Amino acid sequence: MVTIQAIRGMPDLLPDACNIQSQLIRAAADVVESYGFREIRLPLMEKTELFARSIGEVTDIVEKEMYSFDDRNGESMTLRPEATAGVVRAVIQHSLAHAGPQKLWLAGPMFRYERPQKGRYRQFDQFNVEAFGLAGPDIDVELIAISARLWQRLGVTDSLTLELNSLGDGAGRQRHRDALVDYLRAHADVLDADATRRLESNPLRVLDSKTPAMQPMLAAAPQLPDYWDDESRQHFETLTQRLDALGIAWTLNPRLVRGLDYYSRTVFEWTTTELGAQNAVCSGGRYDRLVEQLGGKPTPAVGFAIGVARLAALMEARGVTAQPVADVYLAALGEAAEAEAVVLAERLRDALPGVKLVVNAGGGSFKSQLKRADRSGAQYALILGESEVESATVQVKPLRVRDDQQAVAQAALAGTLRERLQASEAAA
Incomplete structure (x- = not known):
């Protein structure tokens, strides 16, 4: 097929x-x-x-x-x-x-x-x-x-x-048109097919021609500023x-x-x-x-x-590239963490409107999820495992700067991310 x-x-x-x-x-x-x-x-x-x-x-x-x-x-x-x-x-x-x-x-x-x-x-x-x-x-x-x-x-x-x-x-434009038509007629042997066709109907467009052989002739044609x-x-x-x-x-x-x-x-x-x-x-x-x-x-x-x-x-x-898919990537391992991640992500979206937050989908090891986080262009990865669910914390891992991973209470997470993302934007 x-x-x-x-x-x-x-x-x-x-x-x-x-x-x-x-x-x-x-x-x-x-x-x-x-x-x-x-x-x-x-x-x-x-x-x-x-x-x-x-x-x-x-x-x-x-x-x-x-x-x-x-x-x-x-x-x-x-x-x-x-x-x-x-x-x-x-x-x-x-x-x-x-x-x-x-x-x-x-x-x-x-x-x-x-x-x-x-x-x-x-x-x-x-x-x-x-x-x-x-x-x-x-x-x-x-x-x-x-x-x-x-x-x-x-x-x-x-x-x-x-x-x-x-x-x-008005009259000045018409005078230029008349002078241009007379000039082009006098150089009819140089005009290409498009210029010949436009000579009577739309002579101004002849001035816009890119045909190389016509350029010396057009350079000497009557110019609009002389007829304003x-x-x-x-x-x-x-x-x-x-x-x-x-x-x-x-x-x-x-x-x-x-x-x-x-x-x-x-x-x-x-x-x-x-x-x-x-x-x-x-x-x-x-x-x-x-x-x-x-x-x-x-x-x-x-x-x-x-x-x-x-x-x-x-x-x-000039070096402008596509914006990253995510600002923050939420990785979760284990059934309880995956369920918690969905709820946590929605709370963060409520608290941080405009922030691009991607939640890992399709499972995978922490290593594979962090690779996806890196490819997304995110500034930070949020890591949620069984121990984080039990302690109501999230590991915040910087992906673009050399800095330590930090455990943050879920209740303080939105404020921490807001401060860090604003600092990253100011540094950029």
Whole structure:
């Protein structure tokens, strides 16, 4: 019988990888909620029209990468390839913006059909942060500050570079588009097939091309900053002045355009040189016209998305490892001790919420149980045998530091463990 395998490009996430990604998502949620953002949860599947209207009919995502199908009623459905369109749909549908500015976050899987490679899969998790109803550069600054604070918390600040650009707005953006189309037409012999196809429909995306033969030509193409209108220029200058005041380093990348049609003005990416070709860890920008484009009232908006697997890979490259399975491992030998261990463990969980306590299961000698305790990553092993049951004590054995094993009365055990674990955490 042939063994069933996971779908190509949709890999299993095994416990150690889950552990690191969960650390990341918890840290990200803590950081954004400290800035007043609230969680929103959305369906994995939406009507195909939502993504066609928001992302753009001529983007690679809509043309090549969406998982779309007709349901039993013949209506076209799509597994979400990105989160922003769904958030906008929810904001409009539930009239959230009517109550004032909305600051939202969400985390979960996205789906795109593309060639699987390291750092790019067909199912991948993102962490999204979206803000609605705020037009000024102050919220752009806040989002970038949030991301910078998260990098600091995760220990990856030195591995990331902030790239900024502005797509401009209004007449200035149209003038740049016209100049870019004229320039690309004059160099049509250099354009690859994708660039030729995008020339009329989405010329900005040509600037994002990675085709080596096109790079000299693109380096000399008309640049967006030369066409900014006064308001866009002031918005960008205020943004960068405030980033400077916060000590957040940035670099102007005039070819940074982002891959989706709905962006305007500020766009940014945090990139790294430590993950090979898939170098963007966090990407975002303003999409001030998307709410209106999808049928809502004009509402300014800005957001960013973090590639969870890429950021987790960067954390691992910087030496971040999976958290231990246990803080404390309770070993018991003998029927009376095993029965007592279950009761004792529940009392400890009541007294020490948040402490990871594993009770040995499946029996075994003390030696084998202590090996399991060591493999769990626990700071301490609790040893319960017949003599400990009779004396209402527990042997507390340090596993990570050189220290003596100590008999502790069960009544004092929770306090002893609390003190020792806090001391271990402070020392770390």
